[in-house]
Amino acid sequence: MEVYLDNSATTRCFDEAAALMTRVMCEDYGNPSSLHRKGVEAEKYIRYAKDVIARNLKVNEKEIFFTSGGTESDNLALIGCAHANCRSGRHLITTQIEHPAILQTMKHLEEEGFRVTYLPVDEKGCIRPEDLQRAITGETILVSIMHTNNEVGSLQPIAEAGALIKGMNPRILFHVDGVQGYGKYRIYPKRMKIDLLSVSGHKIHGPKGIGFLYVDEKVKIKPVVFGGGQQNGLRSGTESVPAIAGMAKAIEMIYGNLDGEVEKLYGLKRAFVDGVRKIEGTVINGHPDETGAPHIVSVSFKGVRSEVILHALEDKGIYVSAGSACSAHKPQPSATLRAMGIPSELLGSTIRFSFSVFTTMEEIDYTLQMLHDIIPMLRRYTRQ
């Protein structure tokens, strides 16, 4: 039996999205910037995609910019806004539990002379609004907070943060990394006071190499790549029409039955959490219930290294992620888990299980059965 429980890393593409992409690549392969009919045909897919996304977010089509994925969207949002607004101030705010696409970009901006505040989180992996309030200064130009944490699935108080930021200073820009949250939650930027939103295609059963950045039309932002001036000059380069079409198809499908799918995911999560708790010496990190993301469960197994669990499960056909990359030579415990205050002996023993619409209850049962068998066996053989 093959069980793929690493859906926060990437997901299987929907067949319908893949079929549409094949058609775009082999039949409607024109360059959307070309003036002839072939170009117009290709451009239709981009219009279709923008229409799908704009309706989904309840925003204007002109506010959607396609990128190569979550990382590029995050880079463009942070660097583009920091550079365009640096005359108003040079202070940025983010959290300690962001994805490296944010943290490393912030580090880069620090080297350029920006000052960055990293908000701490509580033991469940959520920021506290009062910390955010205290961090905002007259110099602050941008706040970037992830919607859903990729390692433990903790949900951040986005709407509350948006209201708080805009209440203090409407000119501060609010960026949200929605890579893990989009496709699981309804995100409405206008209502939640989000100015920029990053989304990735391959986390929601679309293709890899595509994503988008929502940019409110009032936002001042500068491009980070230069070229033929496509997408209003903000993101030059011929649009990846097949990937854009595939992503749009995936969005349509996911949001076509969002409530049903999310309910199903929570059902899987509940069953999994209940089963895991029956194994001795396990700790669930983050929210084990519906206050956390429906598709991510982070578990620490006392006394076993995560890498070993990962490979032992792999041997049974089950694919998961190590909560933190860790080895005897180079311990690199995850920033998120450390920020949550997870005890150090559990840091290297953490596994992330992440589900998708393709995950079945049968697969959950099989995985639990294997964990029950494997964990005690692995605990027998350890370093002494």
Add this chain to the structure above:
Amino acid sequence: MFSAFLIKYAEIGVKGKNKYLFEDALVHQIKYALKRCEGEFKVTRTDGRIYVHAMSDFDFEDTVENLKTVFGISGICPVVHVEDEGYEKLAEAVIDYVDKVYADKNITFKVHTRRARKNYPMDSMEVSRELGGAVLDAFPQMRVDVHEPDVMLHVEIREKIYIYSMEIPGPGGMPVGSNGKAMLLLSGGIDSPVAGYMIAKRGVKIDAVYFHAPPYTSDRAKQKVVDLAKQVSKYAGAVYLHTINFTDIQLYIYDKCPHEELTIIMRRYMMRIAEMLAEKNDCLGLITGESIGQVASQTVQSLAVTNEVCKLPVFRPLIGFDKMEIVSVAEKIGTYETSILPYEDCCTIFVAKHPVTKPNLNVIKRHESKLGEEMDELVRKAIETDEVEIVRWHSN
């Protein structure tokens, strides 16, 4: 401008009647290295010399770099070919050569002529004298020094005429394949690939064995070893890499033996298995990257206990090296960056906090005897399930 290379070899020139074997091996290895180069080449052996002739356009730097990986080569001399169209044309070609190769003419030189084609109208001495004069006339700053010239200008008269004067140092050593074959215990660390490289440099062909311990070691760790073997094969030629599944043996030792002796007993079994594989595959020795005192299992006492299980000679070329010396070779041969990738290997997964550093052979043997026939069975199974792949530097 260069169209060939004269390959110089030092040590293999003095090996008496076996010389042809060494030269065959050298030619074979040169051809292996040239497969990586853009361009077509012909390797010839004439009058005890090896030439690499370029048969098409080629990248000079790249070709030299690849020839530098061939053990046995002591020097690489870039050669200019000219057709024999009479002495006048030859003199022009030599002057042109000197002009292009030596920008600074404030040098001493000597012309040395070798006449393989004896029907050439002038004798060697005459050619040298006349060409020397012609060069002096063309470049008055240059001076002749017949005892210690800065530049020795070689002119060889064959079907065509060869002109060369530079010698780029090669790696030395002996051509791989000229000195039997040995089994390298390749772990994934910094030391073992360097050990393989050093023994290959003495002309020994390399087979390698890797001990895999899933799920405790990952497929990435295995891939890392394949990458290291590939890097070694750049110098050592194709490497047969054996992968032995070691998990059951390791867990069995864990169950039956004192924990602080786990590593040393495990290493004795690795040596036993490596030796059995060596014998099966016509290897005449084992190679390890051990260096005295580096870790608990490499103290003199531990080495003695590990060595005790082997009948074959165990080559340990790094035995007297410091870590920094090993690292500098690893960097030179391009294995360092791969070696430091942080995947666990099977030696570290169960390592005790305080492993024995002065094991007593009798004690170890007594504890090992508890493993009994069940262990023999596990070893047999491990060897039976040996997976072999051929690792080459280039894909074709």
